Amino acid sequence: MPPLIEYHCxxxxxxxxxxxxxxxxxxxxxxxxxxxxxxxEECDAVRCNRCVTVEISGYYCPxxxxxVPSASVRAEKNRCARNCFECPVCxxxxxxxxxxxxxxxxxxxxxxxxxxxxxxxxxCNHCRWDSFDAGVTFEKxxxxxxxxxxxxDSAPEILEVEKLKDYFEPALKQAQINQQYQQALxxxxxxxxxxxxxxxxxxxxxxxxxLNPIHVAASSALSREVxxxxxxxxxxxxxxxxxxxxxGPAPSxxxxxxxxxxxTKDYKPRITAGTxxxxxxxxxxxxxxxxxxxxxEENGGGAISGISxxxxxxxxxxxxxxxxxxYSWAPTHSLRTVDLKPTRVPLRSKKSKRCPKCTxxxxxxxxxxxxxxxxIKLVAANYLPSIEVVIxxxxxxxxxxxxxxxxxxxxxxDAALANMMLPGxxxxxxxxxxxxxxxxxxxxxxxQRSFPPPPTGSTPNTAPLDPSAAVPSRRPPYAISLxxxxxxxxxxxxxxxxxxxxxxxxxxxxxxxxxxxxxxxxPGKSGxxxxxxGKAKTVGILERRANxxxxxxxxxxxxxxxxxxxxxxxxxxxYRSDDPAEDKADTSTSGTPASKLGxxxxxxxxxxxxxxxxxxFSFYTVVDLGMIAPKEMVAKxxxxxxxxxxxxxxxxx
Amino acid sequence: MRGDITIGxxxxxxxxxxxxxxxxxxxxxxxxxxxxxxxxxxxxxxIMKVGNDNLFEIHCRVxxxxxxxxxxISTKARVHHTVRLSNHCVVGAGCLVTPTEDEVMPxxxxxxxxxxxxxxxxxxxKLQEQDLRRKHGEYLREMLPKFNRxxxxxx
Numbered sequence: 057m058p059p060l061i062e063y064h065c066x067x068x069x070x071x072x073x074x075x076x077x078x079x080x081x082x083x084x085x086x087x088x089x090x091x092x093x094x095x096x097e098e099c100d101a102v103r104c105n106r107c108v109t110v111e112i113s114g115y116y117c118p119x120x121x122x123x124v125p126s127a128s129v130r131a132e133k134n135r136c137a138r139n140c141f142e143c144p145v146c147x148x149x150x151x152x153x154x155x156x157x158x159x160x161x162x163x164x165x166x167x168x169x170x171x172x173x174x175x176x177x178x179x180c181n182h183c184r185w186d187s188f189d190a191g192v193t194f195e196k197x198x199x200x201x202x203x204x205x206x207x208x209d210s211a212p213e214i215l216e217v218e219k220l221k222d223y224f225e226p227a228l229k230q231a232q233i234n235q236q237y238q239q240a241l242x243x244x245x246x247x248x249x250x251x252x253x254x255x256x257x258x259x260x261x262x263x264x265x266x267l268n269p270i271h272v273a274a275s276s277a278l279s280r281e282v283x284x285x286x287x288x289x290x291x292x293x294x295x296x297x298x299x300x301x302x303x304g305p306a307p308s309x310x311x312x313x314x315x316x317x318x319x320t321k322d323y324k325p326r327i328t329a330g331t332x333x334x335x336x337x338x339x340x341x342x343x344x345x346x347x348x349x350x351x352x353e354e355n356g357g358g359a360i361s362g363i364s365x366x367x368x369x370x371x372x373x374x375x376x377x378x379x380x381x382x383y384s385w386a387p388t389h390s391l392r393t394v395d396l397k398p399t400r401v402p403l404r405s406k407k408s409k410r411c412p413k414c415t416x417x418x419x420x421x422x423x424x425x426x427x428x429x430x431x432i433k434l435v436a437a438n439y440l441p442s443i444e445v446v447i448x449x450x451x452x453x454x455x456x457x458x459x460x461x462x463x464x465x466x467x468x469x470d471a472a473l474a475n476m477m478l479p480g481x482x483x484x485x486x487x488x489x490x491x492x493x494x495x496x497x498x499x500x501x502x503x504q505r506s507f508p509p510p511p512t513g514s515t516p517n518t519a520p521l522d523p524s525a526a527v528p529s530r531r532p533p534y535a536i537s538l539x540x541x542x543x544x545x546x547x548x549x550x551x552x553x554x555x556x557x558x559x560x561x562x563x564x565x566x567x568x569x570x571x572x573x574x575x576x577x578x579p580g581k582s583g584x585x586x587x588x589x590g591k592a593k594t595v596g597i598l599e600r601r602a603n604x605x606x607x608x609x610x611x612x613x614x615x616x617x618x619x620x621x622x623x624x625x626x627x628x629x630x631y632r633s634d635d636p637a638e639d640k641a642d643t644s645t646s647g648t649p650a651s652k653l654g655x656x657x658x659x660x661x662x663x664x665x666x667x668x669x670x671x672x673f674s675f676y677t678v679v680d681l682g683m684i685a686p687k688e689m690v691a692k693x694x695x696x697x698x699x700x701x702x703x704x705x706x707x708x709x
Numbered sequence: 710m711r712g713d714i715t716i717g718x719x720x721x722x723x724x725x726x727x728x729x730x731x732x733x734x735x736x737x738x739x740x741x742x743x744x745x746x747x748x749x750x751x752x753x754x755x756i757m758k759v760g761n762d763n764l765f766e767i768h769c770r771v772x773x774x775x776x777x778x779x780x781x782i783s784t785k786a787r788v789h790h791t792v793r794l795s796n797h798c799v800v801g802a803g804c805l806v807t808p809t810e811d812e813v814m815p816x817x818x819x820x821x822x823x824x825x826x827x828x829x830x831x832x833x834x835k836l837q838e839q840d841l842r843r844k845h846g847e848y849l850r851e852m853l854p855k856f857n858r859x860x861x862x863x864x
Binding site for chain 1: 822
């Protein structure tokens with residue numbers, strides 16, 4: 057695994073903002089790659105995808121890119137109402153195609169008219185499925201939704217739901233009225249002033265009615281007049297107490313109204329299980345059992361196992377059936393592929409995101425469905441320097457590139473080993489910082505010591521880690537050394553994007569020694585002044601060009617090191633901003649004071665606006681340098697390589 | 710190109726296509742279209758026969774010993790030498806058709822998806838596709854000579 061860097065968002069951590077130590081398995085969720093983070097300008101804080109509030113800014117169909125107003129979204133059940141359909145077999149979008157013209161008998165080349173002939177049907181370009189078998193054909197190539205409307209509305213499921221609604225509606229209304237009635241009665245029984253006691257006792261969805269005696273009298277009079285008011289058992293409402301058990305003359309039961317709890321009339325569904333689309337239950341079992349047998353043999357209880365390969369396509373797979381069920385309102389009851397109908401394309405939404413604390417909008421897409429740009433785009437990459445980490449001496453000997461042309465994969469161990477570090481060695485690594493701001497910044501790094509605290513209970517501190525200090529409870533398997541002084545990164549200027557590669561070297565840079573010279577071809581930056589001379593400066597500023605600064609650090613792997621080499625790194629940077637706002641002294645910087653910061657702070661607060669303030673921002677990152685190769689793997693690969701080098705490599709073109 | 714190759718009339722071979730008749734000869738039928746990056750390899754001694762009106766899309770690699778008519782082998786597909794395609798087959802984009810033993814794909818087979826699932830095409834729309842293929846070939850035959858040099862073949 058190549059080395060990578062991820063940034064920390066403070067939403068999941070302790071209020072102090074210190075991220076969890078990376079060797080804990082659960083710490084990986086607190087870190088995100090830079091491209092997944094946003095930055096709120098008001099709060100000066102990093103926000104991640106998990107802490108932002110998301111709201112929907114619009115719906116659109118991914119196929120026809122039509123923006124659907126939110127009202128019709130609900131009406132169309134989150135589908136596209138126009139001619140967009142999905143193939144049930146491979147879930148690609150379907151095309152409307154005309155049928156073939158009739159073949160001429162003479163065998164002369166067929167003339168295809170541009171308009172095409174009816175009947176039109178849906179056709180999938182990818183798997184060549186078409187809707188002819190499913191019975192979906194159209195007379196005209198446009199306005200498919202309308203043509204399908206009829207069949208969809210008369211689907212048995214829809215009718216079933218309608219019937220259920222009709223059945224339950226009067227009963228629901230009745231229950232509601234009863235509740236209000238009992239509420240009113242309770243109010244009357246307890247004297248009106250304590251009518252509120254009846255309210256909470258009711259577990260119901262009826263709105264609280266006014267509980268004055270006049271209302272109660274009126275409703276009781278009504279219940280006497282209208283015979284359909286029904287008195288239900290007192291045990292239904294436990295909170296009302298036994299006083300309600302005795303009531304006045306109970307109104308008679310309406311003959312045509314059912315109580316939900318004690319139905320007199322059973323609901324009779326339109327369709328029973330197994331009927332509807334597809335085969336009936338018994339017929340289906342027979343069909344499946346016949347699939348397993350060669351043609352011509354009929355055996356009622358045949359084995360379902362051993363379904364021959366040729367018939368596999370006739371059974372709809374679980375994903376296909378679920379896909380049809382989940383998205384459309386006509387679930388397929390049957391197992392057969394031929395019964396799978398094309399479903400409408402589900403709509404997608406465009407979201408805008410807000411900061412959770414100040415509700416400042418972070419991301420706002422443009423309203424048009426086909427444009428991928430943003431109206432507001434406050435992404436962290438525009439504010440935080442982007443960091444890349446490279447270990448130049450690893451990954452060079454790539455064993456998978458043995459022969460050209462043929463893709464022969466090396467053993468997975470070889471490929472993995474190429475990126476692993478061996479215990480007992482020292483590896484220099486490069487951190488490449490790119491500054492996105494239009495002002496130059498000064499960056500300071502510090503490693504957070506992140507090992508489990510010793511039994512005495514001291515908390516981890518953020519002092520820079522030097523190799524000589526040993527943690528009493530657990531020895532870290534590696535030691536990191538980083539440049540401790542602040543280094544500047546130049547501002548970003550767009551003109552540089554169009555410039556050719558130039559060597560803009562600062563005089564105090566030194567390139568590393570020879571071994572680094574081979575591998576330091578980081579993409580896009582040509583080597584600058586590679587001198588084969590001895591003095592290798594691995595820790596410190598390596599290169600500065602445009603708005604990018606390359607810094608070197610070193611990691612020493614202990615002899616008995618195991619596992620991944622990960623450490624938290626605190627990055628603090630100061631930049632000059634022209635805001636008339638007050639200088640924000642960020643207290644989460646590391647313990648070492650930044651001298652530049654101290655002096656700059658003096659010339660703030662000088663009154664009128666547009667003063668140069670030095671603003672500071674700091675964020676945590678986790679640097680993952682890769683895995684330390686376990687000894688067994690190293691030994692195995694070395695043995696294999698020795699064996700392979702003996703064989704002759706056969707060449708064929 | 711290498712080896713003993715016979716190409717039928719009307720076939721369009723893109724300049725970046727490669728045909729290697731290493732083991733045995735390759736015979737390609739009429740009106741085929743070999744797009745850019747196509748590799749046809751024959752490592753066996755027998756003749757590799759490709760039928761008429763086939764379409765080999767970009768970067769596909771075919772070693773099948775026999776291919777019928779009107780097949781489409783889509784982008785970046787790989788057809789192994791154990792497979793024989795009949796007519797009107799479609800090998801989907803990126804499919805690796807590498808069965809372990811010899812296999813014959815019946816007519817109208819469609820292979821698609823990353824797992825190379827099979828389906829059988831109903832054949833509907835076949836005429837339109839034939840027409841489209843023909844037009845595709847005609848267009849290429851018209852446009853490519855304008856921008857590339859044509860290798861003169863002597864019959």
